[in-house]
Amino acid sequence: MKVLSCTASQDHRSAELMTDQGKLVVYGITENIIRCVYTKREEVLSLSPVGIERATEAGIRIEEKEDCYILATSGVSIRIEKRTGRFIWSDRKSGKILLKEDSKELAENPLMVYSTGGEKPVIRRVVTVDGERNFVENLKPEEDHMAYRGKLYFDWAPDEQIHGLGQGEEGIYNYRGNVQYLYQHNMRIPIPFLLSDRKYGIMADCGSLMTFNDDSRGSYLYLDMVEQLDYYFIAGESVDEIIAGYRKLTGKAVMLPKWAYGYVQSKEAYRTQAEMIGIAEEYRKRRIGLDCVVQDWNTWEDGKWGNKKVDKSRYPDLKKMNQALHDMHVHTMVSVWPNMNSGTENCDEMEAHGFLLNDYATYDAYDEEARKLYWKQAEEELFSGGFDSWWCDSTEPFSGPDWNGACLREPWERFQMVGNEHKKFLRADRANLYAAAHAKGIYENQRKSAPGKRVLNLTRSGYAGSQKYGTMLWSGDTCATWKNFKKQITEGLNMCISGMPYWTLDIGAFFTVNEKWQNRGCGCSQDPSMKWFWRGDYDEGVSDLGYRELYVRWFQYGTFLPMFRSHGTDTPREIWNFGEKGGMFYDALEKSIRLRYRLMPYIYSMAGKVCLEDYTMMRSLLFDFPEDKTASAMDSQFMFGESLLVCPVTEPMYYGAGSQKLDAARNWKCYLPAGESWIDFESGRYFGGGQWIDIPVTLAYIPVFVKAGSVIPMEESLEYASEEVDTPFEINIYPGKDTVFTLYEDAGDDYSYEEGIYNRITLNWEEREKTLTVGPAEHDFPQSIRNRSLRIILNKKESGRTERVVDYYGEEIKIYF
Numbered sequence: 104m105k106v107l108s109c110t111a112s113q114d115h116r117s118a119e120l121m122t123d124q125g126k127l128v129v130y131g132i133t134e135n136i137i138r139c140v141y142t143k144r145e146e147v148l149s150l151s152p153v154g155i156e157r158a159t160e161a162g163i164r165i166e167e168k169e170d171c172y173i174l175a176t177s178g179v180s181i182r183i184e185k186r187t188g189r190f191i192w193s194d195r196k197s198g199k200i201l202l203k204e205d206s207k208e209l210a211e212n213p214l215m216v217y218s219t220g221g222e223k224p225v226i227r228r229v230v231t232v233d234g235e236r237n238f239v240e241n242l243k244p245e246e247d248h249m250a251y252r253g254k255l256y257f258d259w260a261p262d263e264q265i266h267g268l269g270q271g272e273e274g275i276y277n278y279r280g281n282v283q284y285l286y287q288h289n290m291r292i293p294i295p296f297l298l299s300d301r302k303y304g305i306m307a308d309c310g311s312l313m314t315f316n317d318d319s320r321g322s323y324l325y326l327d328m329v330e331q332l333d334y335y336f337i338a339g340e341s342v343d344e345i346i347a348g349y350r351k352l353t354g355k356a357v358m359l360p361k362w363a364y365g366y367v368q369s370k371e372a373y374r375t376q377a378e379m380i381g382i383a384e385e386y387r388k389r390r391i392g393l394d395c396v397v398q399d400w401n402t403w404e405d406g407k408w409g410n411k412k413v414d415k416s417r418y419p420d421l422k423k424m425n426q427a428l429h430d431m432h433v434h435t436m437v438s439v440w441p442n443m444n445s446g447t448e449n450c451d452e453m454e455a456h457g458f459l460l461n462d463y464a465t466y467d468a469y470d471e472e473a474r475k476l477y478w479k480q481a482e483e484e485l486f487s488g489g490f491d492s493w494w495c496d497s498t499e500p501f502s503g504p505d506w507n508g509a510c511l512r513e514p515w516e517r518f519q520m521v522g523n524e525h526k527k528f529l530r531a532d533r534a535n536l537y538a539a540a541h542a543k544g545i546y547e548n549q550r551k552s553a554p555g556k557r558v559l560n561l562t563r564s565g566y567a568g569s570q571k572y573g574t575m576l577w578s579g580d581t582c583a584t585w586k587n588f589k590k591q592i593t594e595g596l597n598m599c600i601s602g603m604p605y606w607t608l609d610i611g612a613f614f615t616v617n618e619k620w621q622n623r624g625c626g627c628s629q630d631p632s633m634k635w636f637w638r639g640d641y642d643e644g645v646s647d648l649g650y651r652e653l654y655v656r657w658f659q660y661g662t663f664l665p666m667f668r669s670h671g672t673d674t675p676r677e678i679w680n681f682g683e684k685g686g687m688f689y690d691a692l693e694k695s696i697r698l699r700y701r702l703m704p705y706i707y708s709m710a711g712k713v714c715l716e717d718y719t720m721m722r723s724l725l726f727d728f729p730e731d732k733t734a735s736a737m738d739s740q741f742m743f744g745e746s747l748l749v750c751p752v753t754e755p756m757y758y759g760a761g762s763q764k765l766d767a768a769r770n771w772k773c774y775l776p777a778g779e780s781w782i783d784f785e786s787g788r789y790f791g792g793g794q795w796i797d798i799p800v801t802l803a804y805i806p807v808f809v810k811a812g813s814v815i816p817m818e819e820s821l822e823y824a825s826e827e828v829d830t831p832f833e834i835n836i837y838p839g840k841d842t843v844f845t846l847y848e849d850a851g852d853d854y855s856y857e858e859g860i861y862n863r864i865t866l867n868w869e870e871r872e873k874t875l876t877v878g879p880a881e882h883d884f885p886q887s888i889r890n891r892s893l894r895i896i897l898n899k900k901e902s903g904r905t906e907r908v909v910d911y912y913g914e915e916i917k918i919y920f
Contacts, residue, residue: 104188104206109165109172116159118174122188125209131161134178135338136348139190141207142331143251150330152310152536153295153567155352179338192303192336201303205256207332212252214328215244217461217527224463226445229503232625232634233289233580234400234440234496235408236503237464242527250532253332255307257322263301264736266725267601268315269294270578273514274590276597276738278315284518285313286535287499287525287564289506289636290579293535294567294601296349297324300725300735304345306352306567308333310536312522327522328531342600342726347717349602354571356604358714360557361851362434363492363575363666364706365394365824366696369436371613371624371672372399375417376424382677383433391678391693392700392822396428397436397494397670409443409450409464411480413488425489432823434491436561439481441465441500441541449480460528465500468537474544481545482552492559493545498538499564501525509633538564539572546572555853561666565603575605575666583612583639583650583671588657589753593738595664596723604713604720607666611654615639615673624672640760644674648762651681651688652755652802659805660751662695663743665710665720691803703824704816704832704846709744711847711861720744724776731793734776745844746813746837748781750798750806757802770797773806780811780839782898789900811839814866814875816846825851827886831894831908836868836875838897843867848884862887873897873920880913889913 105123112118120127128147130138138159140147149157166173174181175195182191190204219225225241259265265278268285270292275281278297285293295307297315307313311328326332335352339345350356368386373379379396386393402418403410413421425435442465443450453459453466458473460466467473481493501524505517512520525534542565546558558573565576578594581587591608598606616622619642620631641650661667669676678696682689699706712718719726722742728734740750750773759765775781777793784807790796798806809815817833849861865878880889888911895907895918907918 106172106183106185106188109167109174109183111163111165115162115164118163118165120172120183127183127188129163129174129181130159131163131176132159132335133348133351134161134176135344136161136351137176137179137181137336138333139336140331140333141209141253143209144331148330151308151333152533153308153353155308179336192338194302194338201301201338202299202336203258205258207256208254209251209332211249212328213246214248214250214531215526216247216530217242217244219243219461220245226463231503231506232627232637233503233506234442235444236442237462238503239462242461251329251331253326253329255305255324255326255332255334257324259317259322260301263299264725265297265299265317266597266723267294267296267298267304268597269601269603270576270594270598270606272590272594274593274738276593277736279317281315281317282514283315284514285315286518286522287538288502288517288521288579289499289563290581291499292564292576292578292598294565294598294603295535296567296601298342298345298600300729302339302341302345302729304337304339304349306335306337306349308335310533310566311531312518312525312534314518327534328526330532342723342729343718346602346719349567350570350717353568353602355717356570356713357573358557358710358849358854358856359559359573359575359605360434360492361707362394362824363559364703364710365667366392366699367395367397367436367666367668368393368677369397369399369668369670370676371670372401373397374401376419376421379424379435380427383428383431385677385679387431387822389679390822392696393433394823395434395436395492397668398438398490399494400438400440400496402437403447407444407447409440410447411439411449412484421484421488421490425491429489432826435489436492436494436559437485437490438494438496439485440497441468441477441495441537442497452476452480462501462528465528468540468544469533474540475548477544478548478552482548486549486552491556493561495538495541495545495560495562498541498562499525500537501528506636508635511635535566538562539566539569542569542572542574550854557852557854561607567602570603570605575607576603577606577666577668578608580613580636581609582614582636583641583653585653585754587612588653588660589739592660592741592751592753595721596738596741599719599721600723600725604718605665606721607664607668608661609671610657610661610669611650611671611676612639612657613671615641615644615650615671617642619643622673639673641674645680647760648758649755649760650674652758654681655688655691655802656752656805658692659695660749662699663721663747663749663807667699687802694803700821700824701817701819702815703818703821705744705746707824708816708845708847711849711863712845714856715863728776728778731777733774737774740774746810746815747784748775748808748810750808752800752805756800769800771800771806772797773808775808781808782811782837783807784809787898787903809837811837812842812868812870813837813839814842814844814868816844816866825886831892832888833894833896834866834875834877836895836897838868838870838873838899841868841870846888848880848882848887850884851886864888875918875920877911877916877918879915883913
């Protein structure tokens with residue numbers, strides 16, 4: 104590609120470069136965010152598949168040299184070589200080269216649409232583990248118009264790390280030397296955003312399938328179907344700054360209801376109204392924390408898959424059920440699906456309006472009016488019946504062809520198989536956009552219907568921008584092995600590096616069974632055929648002490664996720680199925696739940712920071728320790744918020760599969776990042792940073808370290824997130840240096856925070872003066888620390904704990920030690 108000329112726009116916020124192969128246009132979005140478009144059309148198209156608002160705020164200066172053009176904002180410069188069209192991106196202030204971008208390609212690619220051509224559809228309905236599906240066997244392709252396939256080529260630095268791209272299955276943390284397919288699937292959530300440890304990110308404004316490739320064939324990002332090659336370069340001094348840039352483009356995360364950060368009990372599946380109530384009653388009887396009970400699928404009558412009307416023989420009175428749960432301060436979530444059986448009330452209504460996709464079962468979430476009708480159907484009985492939140496399952500609705508067979512197919516084969524299904528039913532240019540469009544409909548229409556109630560949507564897939572729709576993404580239907588558990592930690596870290604602040608998983612995995620098919624859930628206990636995804640190590644489920652140990656370790660890890668949620672099939676998941684009080688497994692689980700609720704003020708303050716400052720609460724060590732190469736490459740430890748370093752235990756120590764006793768070492772190797780001192784959260788023991796240590800562990804303990812120079816607020820004795828207790832509010836100081844923690848408070852389940860009605864109370868520790876200053880609080884809320892006693896605990900290195908108890912009335916106070 105030869106660059107022939109470069110001209111500035113009238114407002115000097117963009118530059119147009121003519122080449123021998125089309126047009127390049129560079130826009131200054133901010134001083135650190137640059138948009139680049141390569142097109143072979145006459146004009147740049149205004150469309151944004153991801154829904155980005157196209158504001159340009161930064162001026163671009165153009166300098167021509169003999170062999171190149173230099174385009175620059177005050178933050179970033181691009182050297183564009185005239186002979187090759189190569190881009191070299193640099194930090195304007197330091198002059199450091201950030202990225203060398205080799206070339207760009209656009210090749211014509213016809214966009215095909217599929218229909219029966221006026222024939223009656225030939226539908227084969229298949230019952231799968233992942234729900235009932237329509238396969239239309241007489242769809243025919245027809246060219247809609249000519250679009251393009253695109254490639255962005257990169258010349259990475261030899262030791263450069265590349266992260267992000269959403270969540271896959273393989274457990275890859277650094278994508279260098281790997282191929283990653285970006286497509287919607289049960290256990291895959293593609294995000295068109297990658298982040299380098301060299302302090303930049305790249306986001307493709309693209310809704311099609313994509314492939315990241317870094318091997319002998321080259322280093323590139325392949326975009327399957329685009330109208331133009333449209334992407335953003337985001338520079339920043341930190342990962343947080345880069346992600347803030349990403350959210351500026353795709354949307355800020357909204358506040359979830361406070362109860363969403365408590366314990367969520369789920370399984371496949373509660374079958375009756377009485378069972379839902381009974382689960383909550385048992386937790387309350389045991390005085391163990393609980394905030395939500397989840398109603399999984401099959402609430403509908405037999406044969407009415409996906410119908411948003413419940414079977415009245417099992418759920419005779421939803422309002423009464425939900426009121427009984429609400430009286431216990433327990434919230435509810437209900438599973439809804441985008442596809443519906445023909446002949447159901449919901450499907451027939453969608454069909455009558457022309458709102459079905461060409462599988463004649465799945466509603467068209469790309470159509471605004473179809474989204475309104477879907478909401479109307481969900482509201483009529485489920486929302487009006489008192490359900491608090493949504494579980495939008497199967498939001499990648501056309502991965503069915505791969506959800507069968509005894510052997511896992513090759514990665515490229517799965518990509519082609521599932522990708523072609525999505526292109527057939529969703530169109531190639533928007534094959535990855537369905538989940539985000541579906542979430543948009545739930546969010547926007549609930550806010551219109553119930554403007555005072557926060558939206559929470561647990562969804563199995565998403566895309567760039569999903570964070571602005573009240574979503575909590577989860578990793579899909581995994582199987583119970585130690586290997587998969589470890590992979591899930593890595594995938595969660597990459598999801599959060601992808602700019603998505605809210606991610607969770609099925610604690611204990613969805614599938615536990617392998618060969619003993621008679622023990623399968625999901626209505627499959629009569630099916631002896633082997634399934635590649637049903638490969639757990641524990642045919643006897645919770646009766647197997649090996650599974651109990653795996654579940655406990657997964658549960659301990661889940662304590663430090665944005666959502667703390669247990670779910671799965673094949674075996675029960677409620678705490679009393681793991682023994683009784685005094686038993687090692689039960690006690691370990693109870694301890695984790697109590698810790699989660701102890702940390703609720705800390706967690707909710709992190710949530711406030713996510714919303715107000717584009718923060719990320721589950722943090723790869725690359726966020727906070729980029730200069731420590733050991734830390735930044737870690738794929739199995741992470742920071743939970745500002746202060747807690749979490750080191751999950753990912754190997755068995757007590758029992759193997761089949762309850763086999765193990766004689767394993769009960770120590771865990773942890774790395775403590777350099778530049779900080781660290782305190783064992785449980786023992787109070789201090790350690791220096793920049794070293795590996797071996798820590799003795801028990802079943803009830805995983806290593807968690809507090810960064811020295813931290814303030815952590817805590818509560819005592821909560822059984823639900825919004826409980827008001829009469830015990831003093833606890834402020835724990837871990838000295839070591841000056842620090843400020845900002846405590847966030849608001850109403851908990853409305854949108855008044857959007858009007859500025861919230862408290863951000865500074866807890867300012869001054870190390871030299873040994874003084875804590877508690878800043879003022881303007882508003883009063885349930886659970887506010889205004890008009891409460893505060894117990895201030897100084898955790899000293901040598902001499903243990905020192906406490907002060909003071910009364911706080913919303914005005915600044917100082918506490919001296």
